[in-house]
Structures are given as C-alpha cells and as structure tokens.
Amino acid sequence: xxxxxxxxxxxxxxxxxxxxxxxxxxxxxxxxxxxxxxxxxxxxxxxxxxxxxxxxxxxxxxxxxxxxxxxxxxxxxxxxxxxxxxxxxxxxxxxxxxxxxxxxxxxxxxxxxxxxxxxxxxxxxxxxxxxxxxxxxxxxxxxxxxxxxxxxxxxxxxxxxxx
Numbered sequence: 001x002x003x004x005x006x007x008x009x010x011x012x013x014x015x016x017x018x019x020x021x022x023x024x025x026x027x028x029x030x031x032x033x034x035x036x037x038x039x040x041x042x043x044x045x046x047x048x049x050x051x052x053x054x055x056x057x058x059x060x061x062x063x064x065x066x067x068x069x070x071x072x073x074x075x076x077x078x079x080x081x082x083x084x085x086x087x088x089x090x091x092x093x094x095x096x097x098x099x100x101x102x103x104x105x106x107x108x109x110x111x112x113x114x115x116x117x118x119x120x121x122x123x124x125x126x127x128x129x130x131x132x133x134x135x136x137x138x139x140x141x142x143x144x145x146x147x148x149x150x151x152x153x154x155x156x157x158x159x160x161x162x163x
Contacts, residue, residue: 031074037065038075039138044104049090052160056153060084060097061145062120066133072120073142077101086130086146088157093132095146103144109134111141113157119145130154 060082065071073079082097093105111134115127130146148154 027074027079030072031076031079034065034073034075037136037138037140038073038078038142039136039140041076041078042104042106042109042137044094044102045091048092048094051087051089053088053153053156055085055087055096056146056148056150057083057085058146058148058150060095060100060103061129061147063103063142063144064120066141066143069116069119069143078103084146086148088160095144105132105134105144109136111135115154115158116145119143127151127154130157 062081063073063078065073077100080097080100082100084095084097087094087096090107092107093110095103095105097103110132113130113132116129116131117126118124119129119131124147128147128151130148132144132146133141134144135141
C-alpha cells in the first residue's frame with residue numbers, strides 16, 4: 001500500500017469521525033434549545049380507564065414541534081424511534097415503546113388526530129403516518145407520529161378522536 005493511499009484513507013476516516021461528532025453536537029444543541037419548551041412529559045395515571053381502541057403495533061416515528069413536520073424533538077428519549085404499541089383509553093393515549101420510555105398523552109391535551117404523508121423526516125405514501133397533535137404541560141403543541149403495521153386501524157383513530 002502506498003503512502004498516498006494510506007493518507008487518503010486516513011483523511012476519509014478523520015472526515016467521517018468529524019461528521020459524526022458534528023451530528024452528535026447538533027443533536028445535543030437542539031435538545032438544549034428545546035428543553036424549556038418541552039419540559040417534563042406527563043406520566044401515565046395508575047387508572048387509564050376503559051380501553052377504547054385495542055393496541056396496534058408499529059413504529060413510533062418521533063415527535064415534532066407543531067406545526068413543523070421536520071422540527072424533530074431531541075429532548076430526552078422522545079426523539080428516539082422505536083417499535084411500539086399504540087392504544088387508546090378513556091383518559092388518553094399510550095405509546096409503549098420498546099427500549100424507550102412510554103409516552104402518555106392525556107385526553108384533555110389532544111388537539112387533533114389525523115393522517116399525514118410524513119413526520120420527523122420520515123416520508124411515506126399518502127396517509128402513511130397517524131399523527132396526534134397534543135399540548136404539553138408547558139403549553140407547547142407537538143405532533144407525535146406512529147406508522148402502524150396495519151393501517152386499517154387509522155380510521156378508528158381519526159374518526160373517534162373525541163371518544
């Protein structure tokens with residue numbers, strides 16, 4: 001192996017490390033800037049009430065600052081995509097994520113439930129993502145996205161949003 005090739009390879013490795021570090025610093029900076037707007041997420045109550053919609057498996061796509069579908073939230077682990085089960089109860093919506101904390105959306109915080117083409121940088125076919133717009137305890141509205149394994153459950157969510 002020639003010295004030129006070795007230096008070129010080393011240059012690409014250094015470039016790659018710098019780019020990964022820049023992405024990490026950017027993500028941490030975003031989390032710091034959003035911390036006050038997001039605050040602490042609500043905890044699920046001990047009694048969720050009667051189950052209105054059975055759990056659906058799928059992918060938690062992420063949450064964004066409303067109304068922007070690309071301004072992904074980086075605070076805590078709410079920015080981490082994960083497989084999850086989404087279910088609806090009398091007192092709210094529960095996203096039970098694998099490898100991450102559960103997300104509880106109180107019924108009184110829900111502003112709208114709709115389908116979208118994409119959210120948080122994840123773009124799919126028309127009506128591919130179920131999006132729940134809700135208000136955090138800080139007063140900030142966010143959109144939380146779920147891509148179901150079975151999209152035939154979406155109408156029950158959209159039509160029953162005031163259940």
